[in-house]
Amino acid sequence: MREDEVDGDTTVVRSGRRAMSYSDMVAFADAIEDRPLQKILEDLPGIAGLSDSKFRIAANVLRRRFRLESPVDQIQLRVIADEIASNVDDREVGKRIREVFAFDQA
Numbered sequence: 730m731r732e733d734e735v736d737g738d739t740t741v742v743r744s745g746r747r748a749m750s751y752s753d754m755v756a757f758a759d760a761i762e763d764r765p766l767q768k769i770l771e772d773l774p775g776i777a778g779l780s781d782s783k784f785r786i787a788a789n790v791l792r793r794r795f796r797l798e799s800p801v802d803q804i805q806l807r808v809i810a811d812e813i814a815s816n817v818d819d820r821e822v823g824k825r826i827r828e829v830f831a832f833d834q835a
Contacts, residue, residue: 739768742775745783754786761790770809774817777825788829795830806830 741760748757761769769791776787795803810830814823
């Protein structure tokens with residue numbers, strides 16, 4: 730395993746960790762855009778643990794996707810994200826997860 734990989738990282742999280750160039754960042758954003766929401770929810774702790782700039786890219790893509798969901802689905806996504814955030818050990822990661830689906834951000 731490479732030094733920049735964390736045990737249990739998904740392909741999307743690994744691509745975010747490795748992204749250095751503009752084209753890498755675009756590929757990472759595209760991967761976030763294309764990944765099924767259920768998988769993204771599972772990836773949230775890893776995504777929220779990325780650097781600020783990489784997290785902002787992912788959060789912007791996720792917020793755009795979130796706004797396209799029905800109001801009922803938006804509420805459900807917020808509840809699920811809050812549960813995920815409550816189960817992570819790192820408070821900052823939990824805060825970031827909640828920010829993605831915050832009422833004032835969406």
